[in-house]
Amino acid sequence: MEYKAPRGTRDILPDEMHLWHKVEDIVRLVCERAGYGEIRTPIFEYTELFERGIGQVTDIVEKEMYTFLDKAKRSITLRPEGTASVVRAFLEHKLYARPQPTKFYYIGPMFRYERPQSGRYRQFWQFGVEALGSQDPAMDVEVIGILIEIYRQLGLGGFEVQLNTIGCPECRPRYRDELRSYLGGRAGELCEDCRRRLVRNPLRLLDCKEPGCQRAIDEVPPIFEYLCDECREHFEGVKALLSALGVSFVINPRIVRGLDYYTKTVFEVVHSELGAQDVLGAGGRYDGLAGECGGPPTPGVGFAAGIDRAIQVLSAGAGAGEAGDAESRPGDAGAPGPDVYIAPIGREAKAEALKLAFALRQGAGEETPGAGGLKVETDFMGRSLKAQMKYANKLGARQVVILGDEELHRGVALLRDMSTGDQEEVPITDIVKRLSTFGRAEAATVQEATGCR
RNA sequence: GUGGAUGUAGCUCAAUGGCGGAGCACCGGACUGUGGCUCCGGGGGCUGUGGGUUCGAAUCCCAUCAUCCACCCCA
DSSP: OOOOOOTTOOOOOHHHHHHHHHHHHHHHHHHHHTTOEEOOOOSEEEHHHHHHHHOTTSHHHHHOOEEEEOTTOOEEEEOSOSHHHHHHHHHHTTGGGSSSOEEEEEEEEEEOOOOOBTTBOSEEEEEEEEEESOOOHHHHHHHHHHHHHHHHHHTOOOEEEEEEEOOOTTTHHHHHHHHHHHHHTTGGGSOHHHHHHHHHOGGGGGGOOOHHHHHHHHTSOOGGGGOOHHHHHHHHHHHHHHHHHTOOOEEOTTOOOSOTTOEEEEEEEEEGGGTTOOEEEEEEEOTTHHHHTTSOOOOEEEEEEEHHHHHHHHHHHTTTTTHHHHTTSSSOTTSOOOSEEEEEOSHHHHHHHHHHHHHHHHOSSOSSTTTTOOOEEEOSSOOOHHHHHHHHHHHTOSEEEEEOHHHHHHTEEEEEETTTOOEEEEEHHHHHHHHHHHHHHHHHHHHHHHOOO
16 A cells, blocks of 8 residues: 555544544533533644743643744644634634633644654544633633543543642742752752753653652652642632532642643543553643733633543443444444435336435425434445345345335335344335334434434 | 564464465355345455565565554643
Protein backbone atom coordinates (compact mmCIF):
# COMPACT_ATOMS: atom_id res chain seq x y z
CA MET A 1 0.00 0.00 0.00
CA GLU A 2 1.42 3.32 -1.06
CA TYR A 3 -0.36 5.62 1.34
CA LYS A 4 -0.86 5.40 5.06
CA ALA A 5 -2.43 7.76 7.52
CA PRO A 6 0.28 10.10 8.83
CA ARG A 7 2.12 9.08 11.95
CA GLY A 8 0.05 9.44 15.09
CA THR A 9 -3.22 9.77 13.17
CA ARG A 10 -5.79 7.11 12.43
CA ASP A 11 -9.10 6.46 10.77
CA ILE A 12 -12.08 5.81 12.94
CA LEU A 13 -14.11 3.31 10.92
CA PRO A 14 -17.88 2.80 11.04
CA ASP A 15 -17.24 -0.33 13.13
CA GLU A 16 -16.49 1.67 16.23
CA MET A 17 -18.42 4.81 15.42
CA HIS A 18 -21.32 3.89 17.70
CA LEU A 19 -19.09 4.43 20.73
CA TRP A 20 -18.00 7.85 19.48
CA HIS A 21 -21.62 8.83 18.89
CA LYS A 22 -22.51 7.63 22.36
CA VAL A 23 -19.80 9.76 23.95
CA GLU A 24 -20.73 12.81 21.90
CA ASP A 25 -24.45 12.39 22.59
CA ILE A 26 -23.88 12.18 26.33
CA VAL A 27 -21.51 15.14 26.34
CA ARG A 28 -24.12 17.24 24.54
CA LEU A 29 -26.94 16.07 26.79
CA VAL A 30 -25.13 16.70 30.08
CA CYS A 31 -23.70 20.05 28.98
CA GLU A 32 -26.91 21.39 27.46
CA ARG A 33 -28.88 20.51 30.57
CA ALA A 34 -26.36 22.45 32.63
CA GLY A 35 -26.79 25.50 30.41
CA TYR A 36 -23.57 25.18 28.44
CA GLY A 37 -23.77 26.08 24.76
CA GLU A 38 -21.75 24.38 22.08
CA ILE A 39 -19.02 26.47 20.48
CA ARG A 40 -17.03 25.61 17.37
CA THR A 41 -13.85 27.54 16.87
CA PRO A 42 -11.33 27.24 14.03
CA ILE A 43 -9.06 24.25 14.02
CA PHE A 44 -6.11 26.60 13.46
CA GLU A 45 -5.30 29.96 14.93
CA TYR A 46 -2.53 32.51 14.69
CA THR A 47 0.44 31.10 16.50
CA GLU A 48 0.70 34.05 18.89
CA LEU A 49 -2.62 33.12 20.52
CA PHE A 50 -1.18 29.88 21.83
CA GLU A 51 2.18 31.39 22.67
CA ARG A 52 0.53 34.08 24.76
CA GLY A 53 -2.23 31.91 26.17
CA ILE A 54 -0.52 28.63 26.95
CA GLY A 55 2.84 30.15 27.81
CA GLN A 56 6.18 30.39 26.04
CA VAL A 57 8.10 28.06 28.31
CA THR A 58 5.63 25.17 28.23
CA ASP A 59 6.45 21.94 26.42
CA ILE A 60 3.41 22.34 24.22
CA VAL A 61 4.56 25.65 22.83
CA GLU A 62 8.25 24.87 22.81
CA LYS A 63 8.16 21.61 20.91
CA GLU A 64 4.71 20.12 20.33
CA MET A 65 2.90 22.54 18.04
CA TYR A 66 2.07 21.98 14.39
CA THR A 67 3.12 25.40 13.13
CA PHE A 68 3.51 26.57 9.54
CA LEU A 69 3.45 29.72 7.45
CA ASP A 70 0.42 30.28 5.25
CA LYS A 71 0.68 31.84 1.78
CA ALA A 72 0.63 35.32 3.24
CA LYS A 73 3.56 34.32 5.46
CA ARG A 74 1.51 34.43 8.64
CA SER A 75 2.37 31.91 11.30
CA ILE A 76 -0.49 29.46 11.75
CA THR A 77 -0.79 26.69 14.34
CA LEU A 78 -3.11 23.71 14.48
CA ARG A 79 -4.79 24.03 17.86
CA PRO A 80 -3.08 21.96 20.56
CA GLU A 81 -5.94 22.58 23.02
CA GLY A 82 -9.27 24.31 23.14
CA THR A 83 -9.25 26.88 25.92
CA ALA A 84 -7.25 29.61 24.20
CA SER A 85 -9.57 29.61 21.20
CA VAL A 86 -12.71 29.72 23.32
CA VAL A 87 -11.40 32.65 25.34
CA ARG A 88 -10.38 34.39 22.11
CA ALA A 89 -13.89 33.92 20.69
CA PHE A 90 -15.43 35.13 23.96
CA LEU A 91 -13.41 38.34 23.75
CA GLU A 92 -13.70 38.81 19.99
CA HIS A 93 -17.50 38.70 20.12
CA LYS A 94 -17.62 40.75 23.32
CA LEU A 95 -19.69 38.11 25.05
CA TYR A 96 -18.61 39.58 28.39
CA ALA A 97 -21.24 42.25 27.68
CA ARG A 98 -23.98 39.68 28.14
CA PRO A 99 -25.28 38.35 31.44
CA GLN A 100 -22.58 36.28 33.09
CA PRO A 101 -21.39 33.60 33.45
CA THR A 102 -20.88 32.44 29.87
CA LYS A 103 -20.73 28.69 29.64
CA PHE A 104 -19.38 26.82 26.62
CA TYR A 105 -18.69 23.28 25.64
CA TYR A 106 -16.87 21.93 22.62
CA ILE A 107 -16.04 18.65 20.91
CA GLY A 108 -13.28 18.39 18.36
CA PRO A 109 -9.82 17.34 17.30
CA MET A 110 -6.57 18.74 18.73
CA PHE A 111 -3.04 18.39 17.42
CA ARG A 112 0.28 17.92 19.13
CA TYR A 113 3.55 16.79 17.63
CA GLU A 114 4.64 14.05 20.04
CA ARG A 115 5.85 10.48 19.82
CA PRO A 116 2.70 8.37 19.70
CA GLN A 117 2.12 5.70 22.33
CA SER A 118 -0.76 4.09 24.13
CA GLY A 119 -3.51 6.68 24.50
CA ARG A 120 -1.52 9.39 22.78
CA TYR A 121 -2.02 10.53 19.22
CA ARG A 122 -0.88 13.48 17.15
CA GLN A 123 -4.47 14.15 16.23
CA PHE A 124 -6.69 13.35 19.16
CA TRP A 125 -10.19 14.27 20.18
CA GLN A 126 -11.31 16.22 23.19
CA PHE A 127 -14.50 17.42 24.68
CA GLY A 128 -14.33 20.23 27.16
CA VAL A 129 -16.22 22.99 28.92
CA GLU A 130 -15.25 26.57 29.76
CA ALA A 131 -17.18 28.74 32.20
CA LEU A 132 -16.20 32.39 32.00
CA GLY A 133 -17.09 35.34 34.19
CA SER A 134 -17.47 33.73 37.60
CA GLN A 135 -14.92 33.42 40.37
CA ASP A 136 -17.29 31.50 42.61
CA PRO A 137 -15.89 28.17 43.86
CA ALA A 138 -19.28 26.73 42.92
CA MET A 139 -18.35 27.37 39.29
CA ASP A 140 -15.24 25.17 39.68
CA VAL A 141 -17.38 22.49 41.25
CA GLU A 142 -20.06 22.57 38.56
CA VAL A 143 -17.33 22.10 35.96
CA ILE A 144 -15.78 19.15 37.77
CA GLY A 145 -19.22 17.74 38.45
CA ILE A 146 -20.12 17.85 34.77
CA LEU A 147 -17.04 15.87 33.84
CA ILE A 148 -17.76 13.05 36.24
CA GLU A 149 -21.46 13.12 35.41
CA ILE A 150 -20.50 12.47 31.79
CA TYR A 151 -18.39 9.52 32.87
CA ARG A 152 -21.20 8.26 35.07
CA GLN A 153 -23.70 8.34 32.23
CA LEU A 154 -21.19 6.59 30.00
CA GLY A 155 -20.96 3.81 32.56
CA LEU A 156 -17.27 4.55 32.91
CA GLY A 157 -16.09 3.95 36.45
CA GLY A 158 -12.86 3.25 38.25
CA PHE A 159 -11.36 6.70 37.96
CA GLU A 160 -10.01 9.02 40.64
CA VAL A 161 -10.45 12.77 40.93
CA GLN A 162 -7.30 14.52 42.11
CA LEU A 163 -7.41 18.10 43.28
CA ASN A 164 -4.86 20.80 43.99
CA THR A 165 -4.44 24.54 44.03
CA ILE A 166 -1.53 26.47 42.61
CA GLY A 167 -2.36 29.93 43.97
CA CYS A 168 -2.54 33.15 42.07
CA PRO A 169 -0.13 35.90 40.94
CA GLU A 170 -0.51 37.31 44.45
CA CYS A 171 0.73 34.35 46.43
CA ARG A 172 2.40 31.99 43.96
CA PRO A 173 5.60 34.07 43.69
CA ARG A 174 6.09 33.70 47.45
CA TYR A 175 5.90 29.95 47.12
CA ARG A 176 8.09 29.97 44.05
CA ASP A 177 10.77 31.91 45.90
CA GLU A 178 10.43 29.52 48.80
CA LEU A 179 10.93 26.56 46.46
CA ARG A 180 13.97 28.18 44.92
CA SER A 181 15.68 28.81 48.19
CA TYR A 182 14.67 25.42 49.59
CA LEU A 183 15.80 23.42 46.59
CA GLY A 184 18.55 25.73 45.41
CA GLY A 185 20.75 24.53 48.25
CA ARG A 186 20.24 20.94 47.14
CA ALA A 187 20.67 21.48 43.42
CA GLY A 188 23.25 18.73 43.35
CA GLU A 189 20.56 16.14 44.13
CA LEU A 190 18.30 17.29 41.33
CA CYS A 191 18.20 15.97 37.79
CA GLU A 192 19.39 18.11 34.93
CA ASP A 193 15.88 19.08 33.86
CA CYS A 194 14.94 20.17 37.33
CA ARG A 195 18.03 22.34 37.72
CA ARG A 196 16.77 24.15 34.66
CA ARG A 197 13.21 24.24 36.03
CA LEU A 198 14.55 25.75 39.23
CA VAL A 199 15.35 28.88 37.26
CA ARG A 200 12.49 29.00 34.79
CA ASN A 201 9.52 27.41 36.49
CA PRO A 202 10.15 25.89 39.93
CA LEU A 203 6.56 24.67 40.30
CA ARG A 204 7.08 22.18 37.50
CA LEU A 205 9.67 20.50 39.64
CA LEU A 206 6.94 19.15 41.89
CA ASP A 207 5.79 16.48 39.47
CA CYS A 208 9.25 15.25 38.48
CA LYS A 209 9.55 11.47 38.87
CA GLU A 210 13.33 11.26 39.31
CA PRO A 211 14.05 9.61 42.67
CA GLY A 212 16.58 12.26 43.65
CA CYS A 213 14.15 15.04 42.95
CA GLN A 214 11.36 13.18 44.72
CA ARG A 215 13.41 13.00 47.91
CA ALA A 216 14.14 16.69 47.76
CA ILE A 217 10.53 17.54 46.97
CA ASP A 218 9.26 15.44 49.86
CA GLU A 219 10.84 17.84 52.30
CA VAL A 220 9.39 20.92 50.70
CA PRO A 221 6.34 22.31 52.50
CA PRO A 222 3.14 22.13 50.42
CA ILE A 223 1.78 25.27 48.83
CA PHE A 224 -1.17 25.43 51.20
CA GLU A 225 0.85 27.26 53.85
CA TYR A 226 1.71 30.03 51.40
CA LEU A 227 -1.68 30.75 49.86
CA CYS A 228 -3.12 34.23 50.19
CA ASP A 229 -6.44 34.53 52.01
CA GLU A 230 -8.43 34.65 48.82
CA CYS A 231 -6.87 31.51 47.38
CA ARG A 232 -7.12 29.64 50.65
CA GLU A 233 -10.77 30.54 50.96
CA HIS A 234 -11.42 29.54 47.37
CA PHE A 235 -9.73 26.17 47.82
CA GLU A 236 -11.70 25.50 51.00
CA GLY A 237 -14.87 26.43 49.17
CA VAL A 238 -14.16 24.05 46.31
CA LYS A 239 -13.44 21.18 48.67
CA ALA A 240 -16.56 21.81 50.74
CA LEU A 241 -18.84 22.10 47.72
CA LEU A 242 -17.38 19.00 46.09
CA SER A 243 -18.10 17.06 49.25
CA ALA A 244 -21.58 18.52 49.45
CA LEU A 245 -22.17 17.35 45.89
CA GLY A 246 -21.01 13.88 46.88
CA VAL A 247 -17.97 13.90 44.62
CA SER A 248 -15.12 11.93 46.11
CA PHE A 249 -11.65 13.28 45.47
CA VAL A 250 -8.13 13.19 46.83
CA ILE A 251 -5.78 16.11 47.36
CA ASN A 252 -2.64 15.72 45.29
CA PRO A 253 -0.18 18.56 45.93
CA ARG A 254 1.94 17.34 43.02
CA ILE A 255 -0.51 18.31 40.31
CA VAL A 256 0.93 21.30 38.53
CA ARG A 257 -0.39 21.16 34.95
CA GLY A 258 1.61 21.92 31.88
CA LEU A 259 -0.08 25.12 30.86
CA ASP A 260 0.87 28.50 32.29
CA TYR A 261 -2.57 30.00 32.44
CA TYR A 262 -3.84 28.06 35.43
CA THR A 263 -4.58 29.77 38.74
CA LYS A 264 -6.04 28.43 41.96
CA THR A 265 -7.90 25.19 41.24
CA VAL A 266 -6.25 22.45 39.18
CA PHE A 267 -7.52 18.90 38.89
CA GLU A 268 -7.02 15.66 37.03
CA VAL A 269 -9.18 12.59 36.54
CA VAL A 270 -6.92 9.56 36.26
CA HIS A 271 -7.76 5.97 35.36
CA SER A 272 -5.68 2.94 36.26
CA GLU A 273 -6.51 1.00 33.08
CA LEU A 274 -4.93 3.55 30.79
CA GLY A 275 -1.23 2.69 31.10
CA ALA A 276 1.40 5.38 31.33
CA GLN A 277 -0.84 8.10 29.90
CA ASP A 278 -3.39 7.74 32.65
CA VAL A 279 -5.11 11.12 32.53
CA LEU A 280 -8.67 10.84 31.29
CA GLY A 281 -9.45 14.50 31.68
CA ALA A 282 -8.02 17.53 33.44
CA GLY A 283 -8.56 21.21 33.94
CA GLY A 284 -8.59 24.11 36.30
CA ARG A 285 -9.13 27.80 36.81
CA TYR A 286 -7.52 30.44 34.63
CA ASP A 287 -8.41 33.86 36.02
CA GLY A 288 -5.61 35.64 34.20
CA LEU A 289 -6.04 34.28 30.69
CA ALA A 290 -8.63 36.71 29.32
CA GLY A 291 -6.58 39.66 30.51
CA GLU A 292 -3.43 38.17 29.09
CA CYS A 293 -5.18 37.92 25.73
CA GLY A 294 -5.93 41.64 25.78
CA GLY A 295 -9.53 41.56 26.98
CA PRO A 296 -11.17 42.75 30.17
CA PRO A 297 -9.98 40.68 33.14
CA THR A 298 -12.38 37.75 33.26
CA PRO A 299 -12.14 34.74 35.52
CA GLY A 300 -12.64 31.32 33.98
CA VAL A 301 -12.61 27.63 34.79
CA GLY A 302 -12.84 24.57 32.57
CA PHE A 303 -11.60 21.16 31.65
CA ALA A 304 -10.57 19.15 28.62
CA ALA A 305 -11.04 15.39 28.38
CA GLY A 306 -9.67 12.87 25.91
CA ILE A 307 -12.33 11.09 23.88
CA ASP A 308 -9.83 8.55 22.52
CA ARG A 309 -8.93 7.65 26.08
CA ALA A 310 -12.52 7.44 27.29
CA ILE A 311 -13.25 5.05 24.44
CA GLN A 312 -10.11 3.08 25.23
CA VAL A 313 -11.44 2.47 28.73
CA LEU A 314 -14.99 1.80 27.54
CA SER A 315 -14.01 -0.78 24.93
CA ALA A 316 -11.54 -2.48 27.26
CA GLY A 317 -14.25 -2.96 29.86
CA ALA A 318 -17.44 -3.70 27.96
CA GLY A 319 -17.29 -4.61 24.27
CA ALA A 320 -15.70 -8.05 24.64
CA GLY A 321 -19.03 -9.87 24.58
CA GLU A 322 -20.45 -8.99 21.18
CA ALA A 323 -17.18 -8.25 19.42
CA GLY A 324 -17.07 -11.74 17.98
CA ASP A 325 -19.79 -11.73 15.36
CA ALA A 326 -20.01 -7.99 15.18
CA GLU A 327 -16.61 -7.83 13.57
CA SER A 328 -17.69 -9.76 10.52
CA ARG A 329 -20.69 -7.58 9.88
CA PRO A 330 -20.33 -4.75 7.40
CA GLY A 331 -20.98 -1.21 8.54
CA ASP A 332 -21.33 -0.02 12.10
CA ALA A 333 -21.05 -3.15 14.20
CA GLY A 334 -22.73 -1.50 17.16
CA ALA A 335 -25.74 -0.37 15.16
CA PRO A 336 -28.76 -2.61 14.66
CA GLY A 337 -29.08 -4.40 11.32
CA PRO A 338 -31.52 -3.30 8.65
CA ASP A 339 -35.24 -3.61 9.34
CA VAL A 340 -35.76 -4.78 5.78
CA TYR A 341 -33.62 -6.23 3.02
CA ILE A 342 -35.14 -6.15 -0.47
CA ALA A 343 -34.05 -9.00 -2.72
CA PRO A 344 -34.86 -8.39 -6.39
CA ILE A 345 -34.58 -11.14 -8.97
CA GLY A 346 -34.11 -9.84 -12.48
CA ARG A 347 -33.81 -6.44 -14.11
CA GLU A 348 -37.41 -5.29 -13.78
CA ALA A 349 -37.53 -6.22 -10.15
CA LYS A 350 -34.37 -4.22 -9.50
CA ALA A 351 -36.06 -0.94 -10.35
CA GLU A 352 -39.01 -1.86 -8.17
CA ALA A 353 -36.63 -2.76 -5.33
CA LEU A 354 -34.91 0.60 -5.44
CA LYS A 355 -38.23 2.45 -5.45
CA LEU A 356 -39.49 0.36 -2.58
CA ALA A 357 -36.27 0.93 -0.60
CA PHE A 358 -36.62 4.71 -0.82
CA ALA A 359 -40.30 4.55 0.01
CA LEU A 360 -39.71 2.45 3.12
CA ARG A 361 -36.88 4.69 4.26
CA GLN A 362 -39.19 7.71 4.09
CA GLY A 363 -41.88 6.12 6.16
CA ALA A 364 -45.57 6.16 5.43
CA GLY A 365 -46.86 9.72 5.27
CA GLU A 366 -45.58 10.95 8.61
CA GLU A 367 -45.79 14.66 9.44
CA THR A 368 -42.24 14.67 10.76
CA PRO A 369 -39.79 13.94 7.96
CA GLY A 370 -37.94 10.72 8.55
CA ALA A 371 -40.18 9.54 11.37
CA GLY A 372 -41.41 6.02 10.83
CA GLY A 373 -38.73 5.48 8.21
CA LEU A 374 -37.02 2.13 8.21
CA LYS A 375 -33.43 1.07 7.75
CA VAL A 376 -33.57 -0.62 4.36
CA GLU A 377 -30.90 -2.29 2.22
CA THR A 378 -31.04 -3.88 -1.21
CA ASP A 379 -28.76 -5.53 -3.77
CA PHE A 380 -26.01 -3.66 -5.57
CA MET A 381 -23.81 -6.63 -6.40
CA GLY A 382 -25.97 -8.55 -8.84
CA ARG A 383 -26.14 -11.46 -6.43
CA SER A 384 -28.27 -14.54 -6.93
CA LEU A 385 -31.24 -14.94 -4.63
CA LYS A 386 -29.35 -17.46 -2.56
CA ALA A 387 -26.41 -15.12 -2.17
CA GLN A 388 -28.75 -12.28 -1.31
CA MET A 389 -30.35 -14.34 1.43
CA LYS A 390 -26.93 -15.08 2.88
CA TYR A 391 -26.02 -11.43 2.70
CA ALA A 392 -29.28 -10.32 4.32
CA ASN A 393 -28.61 -12.78 7.10
CA LYS A 394 -25.11 -11.43 7.66
CA LEU A 395 -26.40 -7.88 7.77
CA GLY A 396 -28.83 -8.95 10.47
CA ALA A 397 -31.91 -7.99 8.46
CA ARG A 398 -35.13 -8.82 10.28
CA GLN A 399 -37.40 -8.97 7.23
CA VAL A 400 -36.70 -9.74 3.59
CA VAL A 401 -38.89 -8.68 0.69
CA ILE A 402 -38.38 -11.02 -2.27
CA LEU A 403 -39.30 -9.44 -5.60
CA GLY A 404 -39.35 -11.98 -8.42
CA ASP A 405 -40.55 -11.46 -11.98
CA GLU A 406 -43.29 -13.96 -11.49
CA GLU A 407 -44.75 -12.19 -8.46
CA LEU A 408 -44.06 -8.76 -9.91
CA HIS A 409 -46.41 -9.45 -12.80
CA ARG A 410 -49.10 -10.42 -10.32
CA GLY A 411 -48.43 -7.29 -8.26
CA VAL A 412 -47.24 -9.16 -5.18
CA ALA A 413 -44.02 -9.83 -3.31
CA LEU A 414 -42.87 -12.40 -0.79
CA LEU A 415 -42.37 -11.15 2.74
CA ARG A 416 -40.08 -13.32 4.83
CA ASP A 417 -39.44 -13.05 8.56
CA MET A 418 -35.77 -13.92 9.05
CA SER A 419 -36.03 -15.04 12.64
CA THR A 420 -38.93 -17.45 12.18
CA GLY A 421 -38.58 -18.28 8.49
CA ASP A 422 -42.27 -17.59 7.97
CA GLN A 423 -43.07 -16.32 4.50
CA GLU A 424 -46.19 -14.93 2.93
CA GLU A 425 -47.39 -13.27 -0.24
CA VAL A 426 -48.32 -9.58 0.06
CA PRO A 427 -49.57 -7.09 -2.53
CA ILE A 428 -46.77 -4.66 -3.33
CA THR A 429 -49.05 -1.69 -2.71
CA ASP A 430 -49.52 -2.84 0.90
CA ILE A 431 -45.86 -3.35 1.73
CA VAL A 432 -45.02 0.20 2.75
CA LYS A 433 -47.97 0.51 5.10
CA ARG A 434 -47.45 -2.96 6.49
CA LEU A 435 -43.72 -2.73 7.16
CA SER A 436 -43.76 0.85 8.42
CA THR A 437 -46.08 -0.12 11.24
CA PHE A 438 -43.94 -3.10 12.01
CA GLY A 439 -40.79 -0.96 12.03
CA ARG A 440 -42.11 1.65 14.41
CA ALA A 441 -43.12 -0.79 17.07
CA GLU A 442 -39.92 -2.78 16.79
CA ALA A 443 -37.58 0.20 16.61
CA ALA A 444 -38.63 1.35 20.05
CA THR A 445 -37.80 -1.94 21.69
CA VAL A 446 -34.48 -2.17 19.88
CA GLN A 447 -33.50 1.24 21.18
CA GLU A 448 -34.32 0.21 24.70
CA ALA A 449 -32.38 -3.00 24.38
CA THR A 450 -29.20 -1.45 23.03
CA GLY A 451 -29.46 1.49 25.36
CA CYS A 452 -28.03 4.00 22.96
CA ARG A 453 -29.32 6.45 20.41
C1' G B 1 13.94 14.35 21.14
C1' U B 2 15.75 9.19 23.76
C1' G B 3 15.34 3.75 24.51
C1' G B 4 13.28 -1.32 23.63
C1' A B 5 10.15 -4.74 20.79
C1' U B 6 7.74 -5.83 16.18
C1' G B 7 6.63 -5.56 10.59
C1' U B 8 4.42 -12.30 6.06
C1' A B 9 -3.12 -12.67 2.70
C1' G B 10 -8.58 -8.30 4.98
C1' C B 11 -7.61 -10.40 10.43
C1' U B 12 -4.74 -13.88 13.84
C1' C B 13 -0.38 -16.44 12.91
C1' A B 14 3.09 -20.63 10.67
C1' A B 15 7.32 -21.36 7.39
C1' U B 16 14.24 -21.20 12.08
C1' G B 17 19.45 -19.94 4.35
C1' G B 18 16.49 -24.17 -0.26
C1' C B 19 9.21 -24.33 -4.42
C1' G B 20 5.63 -18.78 1.02
C1' G B 21 1.16 -22.01 4.12
C1' A B 22 -3.16 -22.58 7.76
C1' G B 23 -7.53 -20.91 10.41
C1' C B 24 -11.09 -17.15 10.18
C1' A B 25 -13.08 -13.52 6.72
C1' C B 26 -14.45 -12.58 1.39
C1' C B 27 -16.60 -14.68 -3.42
C1' G B 28 -18.94 -18.89 -5.85
C1' G B 29 -21.19 -23.83 -5.95
C1' A B 30 -23.85 -28.43 -3.72
C1' C B 31 -32.32 -29.00 -7.35
C1' U B 32 -31.95 -22.97 -13.16
C1' G B 33 -35.94 -18.80 -7.07
C1' U B 34 -34.75 -18.90 -0.50
C1' G B 35 -30.36 -17.31 5.00
C1' G B 36 -28.22 -19.66 9.67
C1' C B 37 -25.48 -25.82 10.02
C1' U B 38 -22.40 -28.84 6.84
C1' C B 39 -19.45 -30.04 2.48
C1' C B 40 -16.70 -28.57 -2.07
C1' G B 41 -14.20 -24.93 -4.86
C1' G B 42 -12.10 -19.90 -5.93
C1' G B 43 -9.72 -15.17 -5.64
C1' G B 44 -6.22 -13.05 -3.22
C1' G B 45 1.19 -11.80 -1.32
C1' C B 46 6.97 -6.93 -4.83
C1' U B 47 7.15 -11.21 2.92
C1' G B 48 6.83 -2.52 5.07
C1' U B 49 10.66 -0.01 1.78
C1' G B 50 15.86 0.45 -0.11
C1' G B 51 20.61 -1.51 -0.10
C1' G B 52 24.18 -5.52 1.23
C1' U B 53 26.06 -10.82 2.27
C1' U B 54 25.12 -15.56 -0.40
C1' C B 55 24.84 -20.20 -5.79
C1' G B 56 20.21 -19.05 -3.24
C1' A B 57 17.16 -14.37 1.74
C1' A B 58 10.51 -13.94 4.64
C1' U B 59 14.89 -15.90 7.33
C1' C B 60 21.57 -13.02 8.17
C1' C B 61 23.66 -7.58 8.09
C1' C B 62 22.92 -2.08 7.37
C1' A B 63 19.68 1.94 6.51
C1' U B 64 14.87 3.85 6.31
C1' C B 65 9.62 4.08 7.24
C1' A B 66 5.64 2.51 10.23
C1' U B 67 3.30 0.27 14.49
C1' C B 68 3.41 -1.01 19.68
C1' C B 69 5.48 -0.03 24.60
C1' A B 70 8.22 3.13 27.78
C1' C B 71 11.00 7.91 28.92
C1' C B 72 9.88 13.12 28.38
C1' C B 73 5.29 15.37 28.54
C1' C B 74 0.26 15.26 28.31
C1' A B 75 -5.92 14.48 27.08
